[in-house]
Amino acid sequence: MRNICVYQEFLTEAHRARIRETAEKLGFTPHFYGPGQFEEARACLQDCEILYAHDPELLRAAPAALRWYCCSYAGVDPYCKDPSLFANPDCLLTNTSCYGVTIAEHVIMVLLMLLRRMPEYEEIVRNRGWNNQLPIRSIRDNAFTILGLGNIGVNVAERLRGMGAARVTGLSRSGAAREAVFDEVLPISALDEVLPRTQNLIMALPGTAETVHILNRARIALLPAGSYVVNVGRGTAVEQEALAEALNAGRLGGAALDVMDPEPLPKDHPLWSARNLILTPHVSGNMTLGYTCERNVEMFCEDLENYAGGRPLNGLVDRTRGY
Numbered sequence: 001m002r003n004i005c006v007y008q009e010f011l012t013e014a015h016r017a018r019i020r021e022t023a024e025k026l027g028f029t030p031h032f033y034g035p036g037q038f039e040e041a042r043a044c045l046q047d048c049e050i051l052y053a054h055d056p057e058l059l060r061a062a063p064a065a066l067r068w069y070c071c072s073y074a075g076v077d078p079y080c081k082d083p084s085l086f087a088n089p090d091c092l093l094t095n096t097s098c099y100g101v102t103i104a105e106h107v108i109m110v111l112l113m114l115l116r117r118m119p120e121y122e123e124i125v126r127n128r129g130w131n132n133q134l135p136i137r138s139i140r141d142n143a144f145t146i147l148g149l150g151n152i153g154v155n156v157a158e159r160l161r162g163m164g165a166a167r168v169t170g171l172s173r174s175g176a177a178r179e180a181v182f183d184e185v186l187p188i189s190a191l192d193e194v195l196p197r198t199q200n201l202i203m204a205l206p207g208t209a210e211t212v213h214i215l216n217r218a219r220i221a222l223l224p225a226g227s228y229v230v231n232v233g234r235g236t237a238v239e240q241e242a243l244a245e246a247l248n249a250g251r252l253g254g255a256a257l258d259v260m261d262p263e264p265l266p267k268d269h270p271l272w273s274a275r276n277l278i279l280t281p282h283v284s285g286n287m288t289l290g291y292t293c294e295r296n297v298e299m300f301c302e303d304l305e306n307y308a309g310g311r312p313l314n315g316l317v318d319r320t321r322g323y
Contacts, residue, residue: 100155
């Protein structure tokens, strides 16, 4: 018997039925576990070939017989940084990069809040003031730079273009051409040349050694006065103290961070009191949007068919590169 251990908190009965139908058609038997059933899942896992979950400790308990771990989160840096999690060094690792829609909506939300000066208006209203003449900007006819062109970056670009953005520049590791929503795509090595003409920087990078503090103090200084920064990738990508200083000095127009380093953010961290900063507790993705959950299950089932058929897996992660 070829067993699959499914350890998820978001599955509906319809999701389970979809997984069960696909698995049984291919000769697998799925076993489902949810919150409060870690020990049961760990016991089942000892006889499983596949694990569909997002739990490093459960993976650590897997036997060497495990051949494929499908992580239902997009961020797989914990698994790439710690090879000891895998009893089988040849175990395949995939992720389900299906968060582009919900995270892109979050990006649009915070961009509009920044462009329309909502942090400042909230402060005015909180103090019972009535100044309604702050100059605002728009997505329309504005220029944007997106750092990281995976599923998230492309979805953000599509929505910016649909709202009338004048120019969308993308930067990726390869600099290879992407969808027509980008006016140009450059390699990340060109970042220092791009930042001085970047009014709105959106960061959607994976957590790798190369991305740690990619937006450091020196690069923050390259951004034009009054520019905005949005980070929905990994908190380690930003030198946070330098960002807080630039915000408090009024050099940057504002920023929005959904990811920080560390998380949760310490109570005494300078980001809490930085000017014109929108902080959200890593909520832009999650499994709260119905579409995200549906697509997550679809992607697992699609790759299960690939796995059973001996074909390459769509979500395969190169653990040496971190994505």
